[in-house]
Structure formats: structure tokens, C-alpha cells
Amino acid sequence: MNYAVLVPMLVFLLIIFFIGYWSSRKLASSSNFISDYFLGGRELGGFVLAMTMVATYGSASSFLGGPGTAYTLGFGWVLLAMAQVVTGYFVLMILGKKYAIMARRYKAITMIDFLKARYNSTFVVLLSAFSIIVFLFSAMAAQWIGGARLVESLTGLSYNSALFLFAVSVLVYVTIGGFRAVALTDAVQGAVMLIGTLVLLIAVIVAGGGIPNIVNDLIAENPNLVTPYGANGDLTAAYVSSFWILVGVGVVGLPQIAVRAMSYKNSRAMHRALIIGTFVTGFIMLNMHLIGVFARPVMPGIEIGDKVIPLIALETLPPWVAGIVLAAPMAAIMSTVDSLLLLVSSSIVKDVYLNYVKPDATLKTIKRISFGVTGVLGIIVFLLALNPPELLIFLNLFAFGGLEAAFIWPIVLGLYWKWGNKYGAIASMMTGISSYIALHFYNLANGNLFGVHTVTVPVLLSLAAFIAFSLLIDRKAYQYTIQTPK
Amino acid sequence: MEELDWRFKIAHREAWIGLGLALFNFLWWFGFAYGLGSRPVEEYRYVFGLPDWFFYSCVVGFLLISVLVVIVVKFFFVEVPFDEEEEE
Numbered sequence: 001m002n003y004a005v006l007v008p009m010l011v012f013l014l015i016i017f018f019i020g021y022w023s024s025r026k027l028a029s030s031s032n033f034i035s036d037y038f039l040g041g042r043e044l045g046g047f048v049l050a051m052t053m054v055a056t057y058g059s060a061s062s063f064l065g066g067p068g069t070a071y072t073l074g075f076g077w078v079l080l081a082m083a084q085v086v087t088g089y090f091v092l093m094i095l096g097k098k099y100a101i102m103a104r105r106y107k108a109i110t111m112i113d114f115l116k117a118r119y120n121s122t123f124v125v126l127l128s129a130f131s132i133i134v135f136l137f138s139a140m141a142a143q144w145i146g147g148a149r150l151v152e153s154l155t156g157l158s159y160n161s162a163l164f165l166f167a168v169s170v171l172v173y174v175t176i177g178g179f180r181a182v183a184l185t186d187a188v189q190g191a192v193m194l195i196g197t198l199v200l201l202i203a204v205i206v207a208g209g210g211i212p213n214i215v216n217d218l219i220a221e222n223p224n225l226v227t228p229y230g231a232n233g234d235l236t237a238a239y240v241s242s243f244w245i246l247v248g249v250g251v252v253g254l255p256q257i258a259v260r261a262m263s264y265k266n267s268r269a270m271h272r273a274l275i276i277g278t279f280v281t282g283f284i285m286l287n288m289h290l291i292g293v294f295a296r297p298v299m300p301g302i303e304i305g306d307k308v309i310p311l312i313a314l315e316t317l318p319p320w321v322a323g324i325v326l327a328a329p330m331a332a333i334m335s336t337v338d339s340l341l342l343l344v345s346s347s348i349v350k351d352v353y354l355n356y357v358k359p360d361a362t363l364k365t366i367k368r369i370s371f372g373v374t375g376v377l378g379i380i381v382f383l384l385a386l387n388p389p390e391l392l393i394f395l396n397l398f399a400f401g402g403l404e405a406a407f408i409w410p411i412v413l414g415l416y417w418k419w420g421n422k423y424g425a426i427a428s429m430m431t432g433i434s435s436y437i438a439l440h441f442y443n444l445a446n447g448n449l450f451g452v453h454t455v456t457v458p459v460l461l462s463l464a465a466f467i468a469f470s471l472l473i474d475r476k477a478y479q480y481t482i483q484t485p486k
Numbered sequence: 487m488e489e490l491d492w493r494f495k496i497a498h499r500e501a502w503i504g505l506g507l508a509l510f511n512f513l514w515w516f517g518f519a520y521g522l523g524s525r526p527v528e529e530y531r532y533v534f535g536l537p538d539w540f541f542y543s544c545v546v547g548f549l550l551i552s553v554l555v556v557i558v559v560k561f562f563f564v565e566v567p568f569d570e571e572e573e574e
Contacts, residue, residue, distance in 0.1 A: 075540050079519050082544045086508050089555050092527040093504025100568045211535030226537045228523035237520050244512060267565040274563075278555045289556035296507065399555065416501065480494060 003229065004319030005154055005326065012192070012327040013169055015023040016185050016334070020172060023181035027062070033367055034354075038109050038346040040277035046272025051190030053091070053260050054280050055335035055457045065222050066285075067292030068193055068305020074225030074296075074437060076219065076235040080290040081190030083240075085285065087257075088278035094252055095261040098415050100270070102480075103262040106287040110343075111255045111349040111411070114262075117480070121422035122356075127429055129351045131406050132255050137381070140340040144385040146306070147333040153310050154326060154334040163385055166334075174338045179263070182338045189331030194280055195326030197287035199266055200309075213393055217297035225285045225296070242452035256339045259346075307385060340382075345374040362374045398436060401455035405432030408459060408464040416472075418477045424470030432462035460462040493566045500563055507558065511551050518543035 058460075070077040099114070106117035112132070116125045147170075148163035155162065174182060191432065208214040218225040229235050237295050251257055264270045295302075295312040299469070302308050307327060313322040354361060361369070409424040411434075436458040443454050450457070520529075522537035533541040 075537060079515075079544060082515065082548065085548050086511050087549055089551075090504055090508050094501050096500050096504070097566060097568070098494060098501065101491070101493055101497065101566075104568050212532065213535075215532065215535055215537070223527040226529060226540075228519045228539060237516070241516060249508060266568060267563075271559045271563055274559050275552075275556050279552045281550060286544060286548060364520070416498070417531065474531070478534075480491065 005314070005323040008320055008323030009154070009330065012324070012330070015188060016169070017172065019184050019188065020174070020181040023184060024480070027031070033363055033370075034350065036180065036372075038350060042104075042263050042265065044183055044260075045265055046269040047259065047276060048183050049269055049273040050272055051262050052186035052335075052339075053277055054088075055186035055190045055193070055332065056256055056260065056339040065306060066310045067288050067295075070289040070292030071296050071302065071308045072305060073230040073232075073235065074227070075224075076228045076230035076240065078230050078286070080235070080240045080294060081242050081247075081285050081289040082282070083243045083248045085278065085282040085307065086244065087251045087279035089274050091252050091257055092247055092261060092274050094412065095258060095415070096270070097267065099258075099411075100264060102415065108262060110350050111258045111407070112347060113263075114258075115410055115414065115425070116351075116355070118420075119410070119422040119425050121426070124410070124422055124425050124429075125351060125355060127426065128407070128410075129347045131403065131433065132347045134401050135399045136256070136270065136340045136344050137377075138480035140337055140344065140410050141381050141384050142399075143333050143337045143340070144381055147337065148335065148385065149306065150310065150326070152332055155305065160386060163382065167378060167382040167385075170334055170337050170341070171375060172195040175378070176343050176372045179342060183263070184341055185338070186335045188282065188336045189328075191303075192324070192331045193284055196325040197284050197291065199285045199321065200313055200325050201294075202292050202319070204291050204298060204312060207316040207391060208294055208298045210277060211294075214294050214297050215451040218293070221297070225293070236451055238451045239448065239453065242297070242456045244455050246404070246455045250401075250404040250408055250459060251457060253404040254414060255403065255407065256343050257405070258411060260342060262406060264387060316384050341378060345370065345377055348373050348377075351451045358367050367484055371401065398440065399417070401453075402433055402436050404455060405436045405458040405462055408432075409463050413466055414469075418480065419475060420466065420478065421468050421470045421474060421476065423473040424466040424468075428462040428466035432458050434472035435461045496564045496566055503558055503562060507551070507554060509546070510554075513549050514550065515543050518547065 006196055035474070066077075066081055102118075103114055104116060108114040108117060109290075112125055112128045115128055144163065144167065147166040148159055151157065151162035151166050152159050157165070165365075205211055205214070208217070215226060224231050224233050228237075228240070264273065291312065292308055294363075295308055299308075299312055299315055301312060310326060313325050317325060351365070353369065354366070406429045409428045410420075413420045414425065436454065439449060439454050439457055443449060448454070520537055521539070522542065523537070531538045536545065
């Protein structure tokens with residue numbers, strides 16, 4: 001076991017615990033438990049807001065899978081990853097002020113509250129809650145596996161013990177601290193990611209003898225590595241560009257991101273978050289994926305992509321620095337997991353239980369149920385991650401694309417298009433999810449339709465369905481206006 | 487009587503700005519990447535050791551967009567209250 005690496009990581013975990021504890025004390029004195037637990041009382045400032053979005057979105061794949069793929073495919077994959085710069089500002093500008101205003105008017109705590117108030121339909125609520133619970137649950141389990149693998153490779157613990165350690169850490173602070181704990185720890189984790197990637201990038205460049213040297217080595221090995229087309233020349237412009245939908249603009253439809261656009265304190269916080277978020281997202285994505293490419297000449301022959309970042313950090317940095325830097329992917333995974341955990345439990349407690357099971361529950365009951373559901377969910381995910389079933393891995397493949405196809409139009413057009421109604425929303429969600437799943441199988445068998453990522457076509461189909469059904473059935477203009485007393 | 491919330495006009499304009507910025511971002515990113523990147527590798531030039539297509543598309547593109555976001559937010563975005571006003 002490598003203590004020099006382990007100690008900085010443990011210190012990092014302790015800081016995270018402390019924040020959870022501190023938030024729980026603030027929560028105890030809260031007068032509005034639901035809003036506080038699930039939304040941090042709508043008082044996030046610019047920096048925390050930006051970081052929580054970046055940290056939630058930047059998951060295991062950005063820190064382990066993404067750089068690993070860049071290692072294999074070269075600069076073309078970095079180009080693809082840079083499509084994510086747009087998420088830094090796009091989500092906040094599109095949802096922006098209108099979503100914040102409407103969410104407050106509707107007194108919405110979750111994305112589903114927003115949809116419920118806008119479309120006034122039980123079916124929309126239940127369909128949304130169902131999608132969120134199924135898809136995000138699977139996404140969460142996959143992240144836990146990633147987290148456990150990282151702990152495993154660093155500590156030499158068995159997979160099961162690593163998973164246990166990871167699960168307990170996440171559960172303790174989410175359960176006690178709620179959204180504020182999550183957002184604040186995200187801010188710390190975001191900062192760690194930012195500095196960690198910079199340090200590691202510099203270390204890799206130094207180890208490789210400078211950028212020109214590294215690039216020459218890459219060309220000597222395979223000139224395709226420095227083109228936009230990938231090592232085998234099979235990254236086409238259409239395919240790479242279609243990632244603008246999956247990891248760029250489509251992110252507007254992800255519930256864990258959309259809920260953050262409800263939580264800002266005021267316009268000033270939103271403006272600051274726009275600027276910080278754009279810079280931080282771009283900076284982390286650029287550095288992280290470049291590290292992946294540059295690592296190739298420095299450490300050739302790494303077979304498992306996920307191990308590129310841990311191995312290169314251990315190779316090029318002094319152990320204690322590696323420990324701090326590797327806290328970055330750890331941070332990314334934890335902060336994604338905790339947000340998902342909270343979102344799934346808010347869907348159960350707030351959207352289903354409080355709406356349909358027991359609307360008049362007392363504060364004490366709500367508290368107990370919120371803690372309970374969050375805890376039980378965590379334990380179920382833990383058990384599933386011990387020995388992941390086929391179905392889970394299968395559903396996880398759909399998680400992000402499926403959610404985007406389902407939610408992007410009901411949210412965006414619900415905000416900006418007065419003719420949008422519940423029939424449009426239902427048709428759009430059903431079309432999005434079913435065409436995404438159908439196309440997934442088609443693409444597996446025949447190669448990508450039109451040469452683009454699976455999410456592209458379902459997003460367009462669900463747009464068509466939204467518009468057609470809204471106009472055809474029960475067409476009525478929605479009033480965004482406020483009643484001003486005479 | 488109903489009247490359109492004055493804040494929505496601002497919100498709508500800012501959403502359009504977001505859309506425009508995303509479009510510009512895409513064109514810049516795509517144009518440099520495939521405009522310069524499609525040449526044979528021997529003809530690539532290098533800036534700070536990075537292939538030129540990558541440097542202009544991803545590095546300059548990212549910095550340019552960050553600057554544009556700052557400019558847009560500072561000069562075109564208007565602060566509005568989010569809570570419903572009680573007066574009138």
C-alpha cells in the first residue's frame with residue numbers, strides 16, 4: 001500500500017466530511033426543510049454554482065474514460081471533448097432567467113415540479129419520475145463502480161472493500177448534509193480538479209521532453225494521432241460534431257443539471273457562474289484530454305484506458321502530489337454520484353410521495369423519509385455495484401442520451417413556446433426514449449445511422465413529436481403572464 | 487388585466503444570445519478543425535508545438551469563447567429580481 005499517495009486522499013475525504021457535518025448543522029435550524037435539503041434554499045452564489053455544475057457534469061468519464069480514449073485515439077478525441085465548452089454557458093443562458101423566475105413562481109424544488117406546474121398532468125409527472133429513477137439509478141451505479149476501481153488501484157484493497165469505503169464516504173455526507181453539502185463539496189472538488197489537471201499536464205509535458213518532442217513521437221508512431229480523424233482514421237466530422245448534442249447543448253435536458261439552474265441566489269450569481277463555469281469546464285476538459293494524448297509517448301502500452309490517468313500520475317509526480325492530483329477524479333466521481341443520489345431521492349420523496357401518496361405529511365415525517373430514502377437508495381446501489389447485473393450496465397448506456405431525448409423539449413419549449421402542452425410533452429418523452437432505445441439496437445447491428453451519435457436522431461424526432469402533438473391536440477396558448485391586480 | 491412580465495423580454499433576449507454564441511462556437515471549432523486538419527500531416531504547421539488546426543480550433547477557440555462570454559455577460563446581460571414583486 002502506498003501511504004504517500006493515500007494520506008493526501010484521506011485528508012481530502014476528511015475535509016469533505018467536515019463540510020457535510022457543517023451543512024447538517026445549518027440544516028437543523030432550517031425552517032423550510034424540503035427546499036433546503038434538496039435545493040440548498042436557493043442561495044447558491046456564483047462560484048459555488050459554477051463549480052457544482054462542472055463537478056456534477058464532469059463525471060468518471062471525463063477523468064478516467066475520456067483521457068483513456070484520447071490516449072488511444074489521439075488529438076481527434078480531444079477535439080471531440082472540447083464540444084463541452086459550450087455546456088459551460090449554454091445551459092445557464094438558455095434556462096437562464098426565465099427558468100429561475102418560473103421555478104420561483106411555481107415554488108418548484110425539482111425539475112419535475114416545474115414540469116408538473118407547466119403541463120398540469122399527472123402522467124407527465126409519473127413518466128418523468130420513472131425515467132429519472134430508472135436512468136439515473138443506473139448511471140449512479142456505474143459511477144460507484146468507477147470510484148471503487150480507483151480506490152482499488154490506489155490502495156490495493158479488494159474491490160469489495162474499496163467499494164465499501166467509497167460508498168460509506170458518499171452516503172454519510174449526502175444523507176446528513178443534503179444539497180448544500182453536495183454543492184459546497186462540489187466547489188471544493190471543482191477546485192481540486194482545476195489545480196490537479198494543471199499540475200498533471202505540466203508534469204506530463206516535462207516527462208515527455210516538451211510538447212514538440214511529444215508531438216514528434218506521436219507522428220513517428222502513427223501520423224493519424226495528430227489529425228482530427230483519430231488513430232484509425234474513423235472519427236468522421238459528422239460523428240464528432242454530433243457530440244455537440246450529447247455532451248454540449250443536449251445537457252440542458254439532464255435533470256441533475258437543470259435542477260441547479262433553480263438554485264441560484266440572484267442574477268448576479270448566475271452571471272458569475274456563467275463566466276466561471278465556461279472557463280473551468282473548458283480548462284479541465286482541454287487539460288485532462290491533452291494529458292491522455294501526451295501520456296502515450298511517455299508511457300506506451302497501457303491497455304486499459306481507465307488506468308491511464310492514475311498510472312501517469314504515479315509515474316510523473318512525487319507520491320504525495322500524485323495523491324492530491326488523483327483526488328481530482330475521485331472528486332469528480334463522488335460529486336457526480338452525490339448529485340444523482342440526491343436527485344433520485346428527491347424524485348421519490350418530493351415528486352411521488354408528497355404529490356400522490358401523502359400530501360399532508362408533517363415536517364418530521366418528511367425529514368425522516370428524506371434521510372431514509374437517501375440512505376436506502378445508497379445501500380441498494382452499493383449492493384448492485386458489488387456484482388453489477390447485466391440490466392444495469394445496459395440501462396447505464398442509455399442514461400444520459402435517453403434523459404436528454406426525454407426531457408430537452410419539455411423543458412426548453414415548456415419555457416419558451418406558449419403552444420406547448422401536456423400532449424406534446426408526453427409524446428415528446430415517449431418518442432425520445434423509445435426511439436433512442438430502438439436506434440441503439442439499430443446502430444449496434446448496422447453502424448451509426450447517418451454516421452452520427454445515437455442521441456442525434458431521437459432529439460430531432462422528439463422535437464417533431466412535441467410540436468405536432470401540441471398543435472394537434474387541445475391547442476391552447478399557455479399564459480406565462482402574471483395577473484396584475486387592478 | 488394581464489400583461490407580459492417585463493423580465494421575460496430580457497430573459498428571452500439572453501436565451502437568443504446563448505443560442506447565437508453556441509452557433510458561433512460550433513462554426514469556429516468546426517471550421518478550424520476540419521479546414522486546417524484535413525491537409526496531409528506533412529503540411530501541418532505547429533504553434534507552441536501543437537498542430538495548427540488543434541491550436542486554433544480548441545485552444546484559441548476556448549479562450550475566445552471565454553472572453554466573449556465575459557463581454558456578453560458584462561455588457562448585454564441585465565440583472566433582474568427573480569422573486570415576484572409585491573408592489574402595484
